[in-house]
Amino acid sequence: MAIGWAIGTGADAATTDEADQADMEALFRVLESEVVPAFYDRDANGVPQAWVDRVVGSIREVAPFFNTHRMVRDYVRRYRRAAEEAGASASR
Numbered sequence: 001m002a003i004g005w006a007i008g009t010g011a012d013a014a015t016t017d018e019a020d021q022a023d024m025e026a027l028f029r030v031l032e033s034e035v036v037p038a039f040y041d042r043d044a045n046g047v048p049q050a051w052v053d054r055v056v057g058s059i060r061e062v063a064p065f066f067n068t069h070r071m072v073r074d075y076v077r078r079y080r081r082a083a084e085e086a087g088a089s090a091s092r
Contacts, residue, residue, distance in 0.1 A: 003058040
């Protein structure tokens with residue numbers, strides 16, 4: 001099952017302007033050739049099945065990485081402990 005849509009090739013550009021131009025062209029190419037057709041291709045019930053399949057697959061794959069449990073765990077690891085250590089060393 002496919003998830004999301006890939007935009008660009010990941011190739012490096014010589015300048016920021018060239019990278020922006022390449023990203024824009026890639027975005028519009030993917031929108032025009034994949035995203036929009038998937039959204040407007042409806043079944044007999046009016047459901048864009050390819051679109052729904054891709055969205056459901058994307059949620060299924062990435063949801064475990066983007067949730068409040070992970071967010072709190074990351075906060076504690078990155079910021080809370082660092083703040084506690086900084087406070088402890090400042091009070092010495």
